[in-house]
Amino acid sequence: MKEHIEQLRSILSAGQISVNETILEQHSHDESYHAPRLPDVVVYPRNALETSAVVRYANEQGIPIIPFGLGSSLEGHVVPVNGGISLDLSLMNKVLEISAGDFLVKVQPGVTRTQLNKELKKYGLFFSVDPGADATLGGMAATNASGTTSVKYGIMRDQVRDLEVVLANGEIIHTGSSAAKSSSGIHLNGLFVGSEGTLGVFTELTLKVYGIPEVTMAGRASFPTVEAAVAAVNGIMVAGIPIARIELVDSESMKKVNQFLDKSYDVKPTLFLEFHGNAAGLEQDVTFAKEIVRDLGCEDIQFETDSKARNELWEARHNLAYAFIHSAPGKKLMVTDVSVPLNELSHAILDSREKIEQSKVEGAIVGHVGDGNYHVLFMVDLSNPEEVVEAKRINEEIVEYALTKGGTCTGEHGVGLGKRKYQRREHGTAYEVMKTIKQALDPKGIMNPGKVFED
Incomplete structure (x- = not known):
């Protein structure tokens, strides 16, 4: 690779190329549990022309190119599984x-x-x-x-x-x-x-x-069961209330949040809601939403319009991942990411909860339940093979359940390394069409190899 690095230095300036060990390590992984792999070199293009020159050279030489943003992805998207060039786009930030x-x-x-x-x-x-x-x-x-x-x-x-x-x-x-x-x-x-x-x-x-909406109103509603909470989601959606956010946090997650933030929220399945609009319209929407959730078993509901109070209300949802990470030092967060049709959501969440309770791996459920997307959060000791195998088994069962209900293996995190094996199962012969497109646009297979396509 040494001769290629010298050639890259003739394309870009010296300050745009790094083989520093710390820099290489930073580009070897994302936020996922997937094993890291060092790139051979990190390159920092400043514009499309420099990017084009680097990619063209890599294509001529058959060198892998792995685009890199901030490394915040959750399925190993930026891991250079075959080494090569980590193409860091952080200088292109205008x-x-x-x-x-x-x-x-x-x-x-x-x-x-x-x-x-x-x-x-x-x-x-x-x-x-x-x-x-x-x-x-x-x-x-x-x-x-x-x-x-x-x-x-x-x-x-x-x-x-x-x-x-x-x-x-x-x-x-x-x-x-x-x-x-x-x-x-x-x-x-x-x-x-x-x-x-x-x-x-x-x-x-x-x-x-x-x-920016004239008025933003946020609410938090707790329920006796997950079924009641999901029923409330369906009720709000069917009523046509133009809700901006509607998130589910299960009781186990609320317990973690209380510990992390030193709060005393009800340890019950909770919906976090947000409405955007004008004052008159929101007053009607919120009143209607309150009626719906109370009819469906809501035990407590609070709404806030003040920005500071809203932020405090959403604090539990936004800090949930950190609450779990801090609750298990030395362990790594593993997150599932399935999405199912709305009428299957409550059954899917209950099925996932049953799988967690039958397992020795600690886990909780959160979700963007307004569009059928939910996550199971596991804290896993990567040095414990049995724990890793168990978490992966539950993940596979959750994905399989979603696929049998007409859902998808990933609602928002992407395929990356972790969801490749489900692509043929989910897409059938359309997967071959995807591979044909990949082959046509990237015949040498240099563009982020090992991701999305298993073979």
Whole structure:
């Protein structure tokens, strides 16, 4: 690889290339439990032309390219399983254009969502997708991220109008336009969003943004059972109440939150809700929602409009992962990520809870239940083979249950390394179509090899 590193130094400046051991280690893993692997070199392009030059050289030499944002992904997406070049896009972190009248923004891939929202706030706008982590927008598009607000605003794929993509041969293309709609050609935005770096490298994104709501109201409602909580979700959705967030946290998770935050919340299945709109409309929506949840067994409900009180109300949900991590020092967080049709949600959650209770592995359930996506959180000792095997077994059973109900193995985290083995099972012969597309765009297999496609 030494001669290739020297060649890369002729393409970029010396400060844009690193073989420092600490830097290599930082690019060897993400936030997942998957085993790390060092890249051979880390490269920091500053624009699309430099990215193109690096990718073109890598393609000519058959060197793997692994795009890297912040490493906050949860399925091993940035692990260089075959070594190669970790292409760190952190220097490409400019908000290029804000078109407030069109509700569009153009950004480089290294811009984070909080960085973008800080700039948008000056225009009375915000970017809706909130996966929890302060991820880069390029990484969020690569994994088709979603999160707590997707029930109202949609997922990452719904926000992308156009992508600038460097293909495996170094060619630079655009996948869409700035128009609100188009019937022209194959929908390339949909093809590349969620491709996890296996088809190309994103160097620019044009994204849809929204006006900041006049009023935001948040609520927390506790229930005697998970069934009652999910029934309340269905009731709110069927009623057509335009809810912005509706999250489920089970009783075991609430217990962890109380310990971590020194709170005394009810240790019961709890819904966290948020409504966006104007004052008059929200008053009606919230009143209607209260009636629905009380009819379905809600034991306690609180609503807040003050921003500080709202933040405190959502504190439990936002700090849940950290609560689990701090409750088990030395263990690693393993998160499942299935999504099922809404009418199957309560059965799926109860099935998962039963599997956890029959196991020796500690776990809890949270979910973006407004769109059928839920997670089981395990704390696993990676040095204990039996515990690792047990957690993986439960994960597989949860995925299998979701697939038998018409669901998916991953609602928002992506395929990466962990969900490859389910692709043929979930997609059938369509999986072969995906492989054909991959082969056509990346015939040498240099783009993030080992991810999405098992073989």
